[in-house]
Amino acid sequence: MAKIIGSVDELGRPVVRIDVPGHDSLLAVVDTGFNRALMLQHDQAITLGFAFTGLNEYVELGTSSISKVERATGRIEWLGRAIAVDAFVSAEPPATHRPDTARALLGTELLQDCLLLVDFSSRLVEIETQD
Amino acid sequence: MTVTDLDQARARSNFACEQGEIWVAKKKDHLDALPTGTVVLIDIVTGEYVTGKTFLEASPLFKQRFGPSALGFVHRVRDRTFIGGGIG
Numbered sequence: 001m002a003k004i005i006g007s008v009d010e011l012g013r014p015v016v017r018i019d020v021p022g023h024d025s026l027l028a029v030v031d032t033g034f035n036r037a038l039m040l041q042h043d044q045a046i047t048l049g050f051a052f053t054g055l056n057e058y059v060e061l062g063t064s065s066i067s068k069v070e071r072a073t074g075r076i077e078w079l080g081r082a083i084a085v086d087a088f089v090s091a092e093p094p095a096t097h098r099p100d101t102a103r104a105l106l107g108t109e110l111l112q113d114c115l116l117l118v119d120f121s122s123r124l125v126e127i128e129t130q131d
Numbered sequence: 132m133t134v135t136d137l138d139q140a141r142a143r144s145n146f147a148c149e150q151g152e153i154w155v156a157k158k159k160d161h162l163d164a165l166p167t168g169t170v171v172l173i174d175i176v177t178g179e180y181v182t183g184k185t186f187l188e189a190s191p192l193f194k195q196r197f198g199p200s201a202l203g204f205v206h207r208v209r210d211r212t213f214i215g216g217g218i219g
Contacts, residue, residue, distance in 0.1 A: 031214070031215050032215065033213060033214070033215015034213060034214045034215050035212060035213050036212055036214075039214060042136070042137055042140055053190050053193070053194070053203070054147075054193075054194075054199075054200065054201050054202050054203055055147075055172055055186075055190065055193065055203040055204065055205050056143070056144045056147035056148050056151070056202070056203070056204055056205065057148070057204070057205035057212065058148055058212070059212045059213070059214050060211055060212065060213050060214070061213075061214055061215075062213075062214070062215045067214075068141075068144040068145055068147075068148045069144065070140060070143070070144055071186065071190070071205060073187065073190060084187055085187075086185075086186045086187050086190070088212070088214070089140075091137050091140035091141045091144060092137075092141075093137055105214065107214075
């Protein structure tokens with residue numbers, strides 16, 4: 001049974017570190033309101049070696065507003081396996097007031113067949129396969 | 132004013148989504164007949180499309196059929212993408 005351990009960060013968000021084969025790892029916020037796999041910033045997608053597909057899509061934000069994003073594909077290490085993953089890529093400028101925090105979002109598509117535990121009292125996050 | 136990569140990406144995305152929406156409206160009857168959740172990747176120049184159960188399944192078909200530099204739009208049959216945390 002594979003497991004990923006993360007934490008609740010100083011802003012109260014559940015975050016986990018995701019390894020990217022051949023590249024730096026990335027810190028992602030576990031966003032249970034995001035029903036796909038991964039959301040990256042534009043520069044982050046380039047740095048992590050994701051390939052832009054030329055495809056674009058509308059997404060609905062938590063505010064109910066609609067935004068447009070690019071789509072890219074890449075590979076990540078996820079629960080002990082290297083997997084192909086498609087990412088939504090935002091072309092919005094990075095927030096300069098908090099450049100060092102987790103900028104990627106991890107969505108529920110990557111949590112299929114998993115148990116997600118967020119213990120806010122002890123600031124612990126666990127994602128575990130349930131096969 | 133300098134045009135940055137991000138400006139270009141946003142412009143490309145805006146254009147592709149606007150053109151894609153036009154094709155979706157034109158092909159509504161055909162697209163609505165597809166199974167719920169089908170991922171439809173539309174070439175915004177010709178309106179031709181490829182489909183798959185997932186984006187990862189369909190995107191290589193799109194590249195193979197329309198070329199590596201083709202600009203496209205993703206339509207999901209009776210499905211939407213939510214990003215609860217917002218962007219930016």
